[in-house]
Amino acid sequence: MRHHRFPGWKDTPPLQLHPGGDAPLGVRQRRDSALEPAPAADDVHELRDLIGWLRQRLRGEHTVRACILTVEAAGPDSHLLLLGEAQASLSHDPPRLKVRLDAPELNRIRAERGVDFDPADLVNRTIAVQLRTGLRQRFGRGAGVQAKLMALLSLGQIPLEAEIERERTLQRLRLEGARFGPDSWVEPEDLYHVALVVSEHGEARRDVEHVLQPLEAAGILYLHRVFAAFEGAGAERSLTAALARVTSLHAEYGLSATLVCRGGGPIEAFRPLNSYAVARAATADRLPNLIVGLGHAGTQRTTLDAMAARSEPTPTAAAMLVRHLVDRTGLRAERALAAFDAAIEEDLGAAGRIALARATTAFDAALQDLVTAAEARLRQLDRAVEQSLLSGLSAATSGIARQEPGADPVEVGPLDDTEDDAALSEALALVIATDTGCIVTSAQDLSAGLPLLLQFPDGVVPVQVEPCTSTTH
Numbered sequence: 001m002r003h004h005r006f007p008g009w010k011d012t013p014p015l016q017l018h019p020g021g022d023a024p025l026g027v028r029q030r031r032d033s034a035l036e037p038a039p040a041a042d043d044v045h046e047l048r049d050l051i052g053w054l055r056q057r058l059r060g061e062h063t064v065r066a067c068i069l070t071v072e073a074a075g076p077d078s079h080l081l082l083l084g085e086a087q088a089s090l091s092h093d094p095p096r097l098k099v100r101l102d103a104p105e106l107n108r109i110r111a112e113r114g115v116d117f118d119p120a121d122l123v124n125r126t127i128a129v130q131l132r133t134g135l136r137q138r139f140g141r142g143a144g145v146q147a148k149l150m151a152l153l154s155l156g157q158i159p160l161e162a163e164i165e166r167e168r169t170l171q172r173l174r175l176e177g178a179r180f181g182p183d184s185w186v187e188p189e190d191l192y193h194v195a196l197v198v199s200e201h202g203e204a205r206r207d208v209e210h211v212l213q214p215l216e217a218a219g220i221l222y223l224h225r226v227f228a229a230f231e232g233a234g235a236e237r238s239l240t241a242a243l244a245r246v247t248s249l250h251a252e253y254g255l256s257a258t259l260v261c262r263g264g265g266p267i268e269a270f271r272p273l274n275s276y277a278v279a280r281a282a283t284a285d286r287l288p289n290l291i292v293g294l295g296h297a298g299t300q301r302t303t304l305d306a307m308a309a310r311s312e313p314t315p316t317a318a319a320m321l322v323r324h325l326v327d328r329t330g331l332r333a334e335r336a337l338a339a340f341d342a343a344i345e346e347d348l349g350a351a352g353r354i355a356l357a358r359a360t361t362a363f364d365a366a367l368q369d370l371v372t373a374a375e376a377r378l379r380q381l382d383r384a385v386e387q388s389l390l391s392g393l394s395a396a397t398s399g400i401a402r403q404e405p406g407a408d409p410v411e412v413g414p415l416d417d418t419e420d421d422a423a424l425s426e427a428l429a430l431v432i433a434t435d436t437g438c439i440v441t442s443a444q445d446l447s448a449g450l451p452l453l454l455q456f457p458d459g460v461v462p463v464q465v466e467p468c469t470s471t472t473h
Helices: 047-054 103-113 160-176 203-217 235-253 267-274 276-281 303-307 315-403 419-427
Strands: 044-046 060-073 079-084 097-101 125-138 142-159 193-198 222-227 257-262 290-294 310-312 430-433 451-456 459-464
Touching: 044 047, 047 060, 047 097, 103 142, 160 267, 160 276, 160 303, 193 203, 193 235, 203 222, 203 257, 203 315, 222 235, 235 267, 235 276, 257 315, 267 276, 267 303, 276 303, 290 303, 290 315, 310 315
Parallel strands: 044 060, 097 142, 193 222, 193 257, 257 290, 290 310
Antiparallel strands: 060 079, 060 125, 079 097, 125 142, 430 451, 451 459
């Protein structure tokens, strides 16, 4: 091993966790770590950090989180353990470190974990161990590092193959350009049709229906139940067929969300959820708003969890998320109805104001027409009254004329262009026919022997029309 000096290294190795890595043991537990609670210890480092530290200082004691790749017997009660990175990063040059487990330390571990403890059971398991490192002289090859396992602090429950399979599946889907994960979530505007992929006989179905059946009974939600097998030899094929059925339901009804739920169980039972076929059938292009609730809080994180738009720790939590979505849909509906009522009220008010303005204009026009008609009628009545008065005056004048039979009617000669005739013409106000009481306005209305009344400002003169023969001088 070549020795390199890295700037910034101190006497105490720094704690450097990869993005998404676990915190030190005893602080918190992740869903995908499933490490047993460990006693209080020093800071836990990743294997890569430890090897970088050993390039400067070979001697010391360290607490390391790693994965056991192989276990080889090195004597009656001695074993050689090959450590690799705990995170399945699929690196082309992963770090490796051989550690020796001697009989005293093995007996101490068996005293803590039982006499049936076998180091071979550590293969593909994530562990946290306390190591002691030192300098070893190798014949013909110079100095090297020797490491000895002093204590087993915690033992992971999840085999590393599951994490590797999950990472490979996700990497393949990313290369294909598939859409999945939280970025594929689209808030449903009107949540109604929801697909539920669940085992027909299991507690997960009971938990989900206990939360959603009241909504289904009220007609707020319609639940499409698609049953599938989550365990056994045909689990992968059954899940793929169930997800294909959900895709057809989405094409027919336009699903708002898809629920995939199963209860807890052994780690091996979740292997079908890491397969590529199941993950490919669960992409966002095929399933809308995938919500998964797999196992319980301590269950490993599967590929389907990474595919989901929303991943919940339990089936009940997944069902509660759907219920919250329904509540938010109701709130949006109430706001929309309130806005609709306000818009209708505003539109009706504007229409009412327009109709009132039109009615007022029409009323004013009708009133003006009535005034005009009344004025015309009054003018007609004035003429009728005037004619009636003139008729009465004419009748009274005729009576006076008849009472004086010896009086001769006044004969008026033709008007000449004299000053007296001009004054007479200007003083004449009306010419009334005595028989009819009508006002004579033109010579065509006169006839021979027609009695007339000539009205002047100072009185009335009865006359009679006489034919006049013009002579030529």
